[in-house]
Amino acid sequence: MQVTTLCLGALVFGEATGYEINKMFEDGPFSHFLDASYGSIYPALTRLTDEGLVTCKAEQQERRPDKKIYALTDRGRQSLSEALHTPLAEDKFRSEFLFAVLFADLLPRSRVVELVDQRLAAMKAKTEELATKDPGDTPGMDFARLYGHAVYSASVSFLENNRHLIEDIAVDDKPQEAPREVHTHV
Amino acid sequence: MQVTTLCLGALVFGEATGYEINKMFEDGPFSHFLDASYGSIYPALTRLTDEGLVTCKAEQQERRPDKKIYALTDRGRQSLSEALHTPLAEDKFRSEFLFAVLFADLLPRSRVVELVDQRLAAMKAKTEELATKDPGDTPGMDFARLYGHAVYSASVSFLENNRHLIEDIAVDDKPQEAPREVHTHV
DNA sequence: GGCGTCTATATAGGGCCGATATATGAGAAT
DNA sequence: ATTCTCATATATCGGCCCTATATAGACGCC
Numbered sequence: 001m002q003v004t005t006l007c008l009g010a011l012v013f014g015e016a017t018g019y020e021i022n023k024m025f026e027d028g029p030f031s032h033f034l035d036a037s038y039g040s041i042y043p044a045l046t047r048l049t050d051e052g053l054v055t056c057k058a059e060q061q062e063r064r065p066d067k068k069i070y071a072l073t074d075r076g077r078q079s080l081s082e083a084l085h086t087p088l089a090e091d092k093f094r095s096e097f098l099f100a101v102l103f104a105d106l107l108p109r110s111r112v113v114e115l116v117d118q119r120l121a122a123m124k125a126k127t128e129e130l131a132t133k134d135p136g137d138t139p140g141m142d143f144a145r146l147y148g149h150a151v152y153s154a155s156v157s158f159l160e161n162n163r164h165l166i167e168d169i170a171v172d173d174k175p176q177e178a179p180r181e182v183h184t185h186v
Numbered sequence: 187m188q189v190t191t192l193c194l195g196a197l198v199f200g201e202a203t204g205y206e207i208n209k210m211f212e213d214g215p216f217s218h219f220l221d222a223s224y225g226s227i228y229p230a231l232t233r234l235t236d237e238g239l240v241t242c243k244a245e246q247q248e249r250r251p252d253k254k255i256y257a258l259t260d261r262g263r264q265s266l267s268e269a270l271h272t273p274l275a276e277d278k279f280r281s282e283f284l285f286a287v288l289f290a291d292l293l294p295r296s297r298v299v300e301l302v303d304q305r306l307a308a309m310k311a312k313t314e315e316l317a318t319k320d321p322g323d324t325p326g327m328d329f330a331r332l333y334g335h336a337v338y339s340a341s342v343s344f345l346e347n348n349r350h351l352i353e354d355i356a357v358d359d360k361p362q363e364a365p366r367e368v369h370t371h372v
Numbered sequence: 373g374g375c376g377t378c379t380a381t382a383t384a385g386g387g388c389c390g391a392t393a394t395a396t397g398a399g400a401a402t
Numbered sequence: 403a404t405t406c407t408c409a410t411a412t413a414t415c416g417g418c419c420c421t422a423t424a425t426a427g428a429c430g431c432c
Contacts, residue, residue: 373432374431374432375430375431376429376431377428377431378427378428378429378430379426379429380425380427381425382423382424383422383424384421384422384423384424385420385421385422385423386419386420386421387418387419387421388417388418388419389417389418389419390416390417390418391415391416392413392414392416393412393413393415394411394412394413395410395411396409396411397408398407398409398410399406399407399408399409400405400406400407400408401405401406401407402403402404402405
């Protein structure tokens with residue numbers, strides 16, 4: 001599924017500029033399970049306009065570049081519907097963290113601990129973010145949000161309960177990197 | 187993190203051909219959380235050879251193209267280690283299913299049910315696949331496998347318990363698509 | 373015998389990300 | 403008062419990467 005189709009989906013929620021569509025992928029309703037950036041969104045909107053799937057009206061602004069407001073046409077809405085009736089790609093998951101974990105036995109324990117701590121913090125933040133319901137959300141957004149919350153919660157639990165599995169296979173830190181003044185503790 | 191780095195990681199498990207590295211991404215230990223294909227792997231191996239991070243010995247085969255067997259050099263191993271000590275990219279998750287779910291209210295109920303059924307079947311298959319331990323797996327692979335199992339299990343549970351949320355907002359199927367002979371039930 | 377699958381390398385085409393350029397206003401920091 | 407950062411807004415370039423395809427023999431299945 002290409003960025004053009006994703007843009008059609010974005011415009012179902014109302015007319016928008018390329019800038020606003022980009023925000024939907026960065027912060028908005030798409031941010032947790034889709035990706036697209038300026039480099040693909042602007043060309044996509046041009047293509048869609050050429051094909052008559054969206055309309056573009058330029059709004060003049062003082063001392064600013066014109067704002068181009070895009071809106072779905074009937075053909076655009078139909079094109080999205082067709083895309084949603086053809087087989088969808090499987091979910092894709094990419095994790096450099098799990099890649100690194102495969103080589104935990106080559107890393108110092110402190111680095112593995114750091115990686116787990118970072119991942120755990122990131123996942124907790126996402127879990128919390130997805131815990132609060134926004135009244136403006138559609139039922140579909142609610143479902144996606146709850147889905148994400150369930151998955152990230154499971155992720156956090158797993159990491160907390162099993163981090164020792166990889167931390168214990170990491171190599172010991174070099175002595176000189178650890179504090180030496182243990183004897184002063186007495 | 188580029189494909190070159192991923193190839194270095196693949197070669198930690200032993201020397202391999204480009205073909206075998208590709209299999210690691212398709213079926214093997216990387217398949218659940220990384221992506222790479224011929225179009226990037228072969229050029230990556232060429233680049234790595236040029237930079238002295240891997241060696242390449244060609245093994246002549248009768249009536250076949252030469253098999254090129256790649257192996258890590260010390261510098262290659264060090265380069266991987268450096269990459270694992272620089273900040274890692276966040277996990278990325280891409281789901282056309284969740285995209286479609288956002289527009290459940292535009293789709294016939296039968297299509298939404300179909301989408302959920304397909305997704306559920308795919309996730310159950312993955313859950314089962316990750317449930318069995320392979321004796322050849324490293325501790326890191328075990329961790330990644332259990333992690334995936336936990337996440338997919340949570341995913342299956344959520345879908346089973348909450349599918350009604352989106353199925354109920356889908357539009358009714360057109361009457362002519364549904365069986366008409368309800369009255370014969372008596 | 374024919375068909376599909378597996379082994380094995382390689383490339384062309386096109387899509388996409390990341391970074392950058394261009395302007396300017398608002399608000400915060402110092 | 404001045405500087406700095408952030409937000410608005412469009413657009414493109416370079417380079418990386420995926421998809422599909424080409425090539426070619428072996429092997430098993432029907």
